[in-house]
Amino acid sequence: QxxxxxxxxxxxxxKKLVLVETNRTSLSELPIGHLHTLQELNLGHNSITSLKLPKYFTNMTSLRHLSFFSNRITSISRGDLDALREGNRLNLTLVLSLNNIKSIEPGAFAGIHLAELALRSAFESSMMQTSLQGLAGLQVSRLIVGVFSDHDREQDFERGLLDGLCQVQMEEFVLICLGDFED
Structure with a gap:
């Protein structure tokens, strides 16, 4: 389509554009660069594989909610989020929950300011610790990490898993853990 x-x-x-389950595979094909008043963009339940934001996102200064919930994002590279470094994004919520993130390149989030970053059931268990280290340099008011109760992906919360978050400036941390947390 x-x-x-x-x-x-x-x-x-x-102000609000919902493109859920529209078989989107990338952002580059979206003709929305002129929507400067857009406050919410919901791209959930698509097949988007890259978080590379087109340059026109720098002009979307009213954007408050950007959702990639349940897509096919497997990696986030340095430069993918450059458009979020421009201007004031202190009120932006970025939702990456229910993706299959295997890696976040160091520096990918450096210098970015967000109101909220949601990462529920976003990682394979073995990749979570390494991926969280890629958040270094992020400033976020609220960071949400954990799992959904009805999601198959098990998450083992073991020693050192959250060490990568030491380089993230945050006001509130929400950890949603359904199992036991080891010492």
Whole structure:
């Protein structure tokens, strides 16, 4: 399903766009660069594999909620989120829950300020510790890490798992753990 370049033409005051289960595979094909008043973009339940934000995201200064819930993001590279470094993003919530993140490159989140980052059931168990180290340099008001109760992916919370978060500046940390937490 293809969205033409004029798909959202004329909707210049649009505040919320929900493109859930629309078979999106990337952000580059979305004709939304002119939607400067957009406050919420929900791209949940698609097949997006890359978090590389197009340059036009730097102009979306009203954006408050950006959801990639349940996509196919497996890695986050340095430079993918550069558009979030521009301007004031202190009120932005970024949802990456229910992806299958295997790696976050060191520096990928450095210098980024977010209101909230949600990472529930976002990692394979063996990749969580290494991936969390890639959050170094992030400033976030609220960080949510953990699992969903109805999700198959088991998460073992063992010693040292959260060490990577020592380089993240945060006001609130929410850990959702359904099993035992080892010493």
């Amino acid at each position: 293809h969205l033409g370049k004029a798909a959202f033409h004329g909707l210049t005051s649009l």
